[in-house]
Amino acid sequence: MNNDMLSQEEIDFILKGSDGEKNEDNLELIGDVEKDTLGEIGNISMGTAATTLSTLLNQKVTITTPKVMITTIDRLAGAYQIPFVAIDVTYKEGLEGANILILKVDDVKAITDVLMGKEEIHLERELTDLDLSAVSEVMNQMMGSSATSLSEIFSKKIDIEPPKSYEITFSEGKEKIDILKGDQPIVKISFRMIVGNIIDSEIMQLIPLDFAKEMADILLGKEEENLSLEKDNEVSAAVEEIEEDYEVSEEIPIKPTNLAEDENNITKKKIDNNEETVVVKKPVFETFNGKSDESYNESIDLVGEIPVEITAELGRTKKKIGEILEYGPGTIIELDKLVGEPLNIYANGKFIARGEVVVIDDNFGIRITEIVNSYKHS
Known part of the structure; x- marks a missing residue:
């Protein structure tokens, strides 16, 4: 195995977590319910993506139950120094956020060779722009179908930007990809992916902690509770501000008016000690009597090609x-x-x-x- 290939020990280390990562995971930045929810979101969305990948490669694709944990980019960069392929997926509708999918370089080469119809998989070659372009298109279709599944889960339309692929290390990624910048906690969801007898590997999904918590809260119904609470607070604050700015009298004489009788009267208002004349009258609308005889005899062929x-x-x-x-x-x-x-x-x-x-x-x-x-x- 050459230097740009990830060994099984290394991928196990990064995806299953070192002792330091496990300790960090115990900080309880998100609760067990939220972790289970994120795991189920990943399970459903990646299950749909696996079906799409199976269709593209004409191979049986199996993705195992995900493992969810909390880590940081610095920890990943220290433990994972061999280049990998990162696919940056940004949501443009329905959800506001992004996530990174991490694949081994050899897995990307294998996917490209299968798409090209090659009978033999050549893993010893260098990764090329063709490989990155191919995996970007594959991920575009996979994550597109995944977005469809998420749309059903969240009961609203969800769509993504075209994915971008990079061959980088975590250290390099901190300079190029927004999600990998800084050392904020990040959610790592790892899967085992088996593609026929071609690939038996691990992939992982990295999601910013705030975005992950937002998705979990939406699915668990917490977002609506928070919005309702914020709205109540805003109303209370507005009422308090009004009460501070104005003195409200309990005895305010109100003279009943009849708009029908006074519609032609002139009402005078005093604004800044200057008199202004305002004319009040009913609006006049154009009336339409009968139905229009105008008709259209255009052929239905005009709309016949609409899907x-x-x-x-x-x-x-x-x-x-x-x-x-x-x-x-x-x-x-x-x-x-x-x-x-x-x-x-x-x-x-x-x-x-x-x-x-x-x-x-x-x-x-x-x-x-x-x-x-x-x-x-x-």
Whole structure:
């Protein structure tokens, strides 16, 4: 194994943690519930990403249950001096933050060779710009599908910027990548990734502590509680400020007015000891009688090329967060659909039809058995 390759001992050391990292992890910067939540977020998102990687490489991909711990960049830099490939992934919608994925150089070479259709994997060669470009595109699709899973978890649209790849060490990364700058605590989520008989390695995800806590709080419902508390505090502060600036009398005579009677009257106000005349009257709106006879006979071909997303729903269910946190490989989730019951079909989220599942060659399909009446007459 040459100098730019990571040994198994070294990757185990950095991903499983030294004694110093374990001691730091005991500082309880985040609680066990938050750690479990982050682990489950990583498990779901990386599980989806693994499915995408399997499709791209045409290989079976397995990612194990994640391990979550707290560390710092300085500790990682001191223990991990061999170059690796860092993929910088920034969220541009739904979440405000970024994270870094760390891969071994040899794993990136193997992924590139498989994508290029090479029969043999050459790990002795130097890492090239083609490798970095290839892994960036792979991560773009993997993390894109991961963002889709996160959208379902957080119940809002989440999207990412195109990932950027670097061949660096942690020491070099502190100068180039914002997340790696400074020595603030950082959350490390490590996975074991197996790709066919090509890759059996460890990858890790680095997330700034504040961003990690924000994601955990959103999923656990703490963000709404904090926003509500902040809003109550702001209202209380505003009331106190008003009470300090004005003396409120309990006996203020109020003369009832009739706007209908006084609509043509002129109201005089005194502003800064100067009289200003203000005219008050009802607004006048244009009236429309009858329906317009104007019609349009344009061909429907004008909109015929607009894409519409068709979705077939197998079923639904509701679970508590506590139950979801207990999920793992092999967990069976019971849906609300019975065997043989028609499936719902949606066009851009609108319910339009029902159908039954069929198999076309190696793919699933759905045969429409009923069109919804409201859709036909709309």
